[in-house]
Amino acid sequence: MAHEDKSSLPLGKGSDQDGILSIRDWSSWHDEYEKEGSELHLRKSGVQNNIADIVDQSPPGPITIVSICGGQCREVIGALENHPRCADIRGRLVELDPENAAFASAWAKQVGLDNLEIFNGDASLTASYQGLPPVDIVVISGVFGHIDDTDRKRLIGFVRQLVRKNGFVVWTSHSLGGGKAEEVRQHFRNFSFNEDDHAVLPGKFGFTVTRSSYTGEPIAFEPDSTLFSFGSSRRDPTETAHRFSAIDDPSA
Numbered sequence: 001m002a003h004e005d006k007s008s009l010p011l012g013k014g015s016d017q018d019g020i021l022s023i024r025d026w027s028s029w030h031d032e033y034e035k036e037g038s039e040l041h042l043r044k045s046g047v048q049n050n051i052a053d054i055v056d057q058s059p060p061g062p063i064t065i066v067s068i069c070g071g072q073c074r075e076v077i078g079a080l081e082n083h084p085r086c087a088d089i090r091g092r093l094v095e096l097d098p099e100n101a102a103f104a105s106a107w108a109k110q111v112g113l114d115n116l117e118i119f120n121g122d123a124s125l126t127a128s129y130q131g132l133p134p135v136d137i138v139v140i141s142g143v144f145g146h147i148d149d150t151d152r153k154r155l156i157g158f159v160r161q162l163v164r165k166n167g168f169v170v171w172t173s174h175s176l177g178g179g180k181a182e183e184v185r186q187h188f189r190n191f192s193f194n195e196d197d198h199a200v201l202p203g204k205f206g207f208t209v210t211r212s213s214y215t216g217e218p219i220a221f222e223p224d225s226t227l228f229s230f231g232s233s234r235r236d237p238t239e240t241a242h243r244f245s246a247i248d249d250p251s252a
């Protein structure tokens, strides 16, 4: 659905606690995210292409997708709203902001993604994923730049509890100011993920979009853990995120 067609949907918030680009109003956020050629638009397209490719190649039957801190679900719904496998999609978007969740919920209903649950809750709690594993595709977009290295490792380690063997993770990071993309890639390798595809996008943030697949054995689901504190990267002086001004937030 072109963004103009979304005018009947409830407006999502233009920012989260740490900012999606730290833009404070819907139209600015929207302009940046939907603007052809903008870095965020390229990132979103990269994530969407990976999701659509994986779905294209999936065997017949249900395909389970989880989006961690899914925002307005633009990557997932945007990739699948007109996809021939639309009816096979199920899963959960976990998003804290009620307006973003309302937007995603209305959009999912509008395009017939009836089994994609939009959960307005805390993605840092493993309880939010109860009942989902084994999942085919986990989407982590715009998260790793906002959490510190301890949290990144905890989150990637937890993905092994969510995803099926040979299932996929589509994730983003950024390369600005020595951003942590290389470290995050290494964490995935250390946790038995194969890197199937990796792209560094043009532009000052050097957003990366990576597709990884889990080669290890399934790990038992632990429903009572906390995975991250969104914004923790800003409290760590060794991270790059704290140096960005409100305008320059990489929203990685």
Ligand SMILES: C[S@@+](CC[C@H](N)C(=O)[O-])C[C@H]1O[C@@H](n2cnc3c(N)ncnc32)[C@H](O)[C@@H]1O
Pocket (backbone or CB within 6 Å): 015, 016, 017, 019, 020, 021, 068, 069, 070, 071, 072, 073, 074, 075, 094, 095, 096, 097, 100, 121, 122, 123, 124, 140, 141, 142, 143, 230, 251, 252
């Ligand atoms: C940078 S945005 C990324 C959104 C989307 N994944 C994307 O790539 O466009 C980060 C999102 O995380 C959400 N968020 C922050 N803390 C969260 C939490 N603890 N649980 C769920 N969502 C959270 C924010 O509301 C925001 O929508």
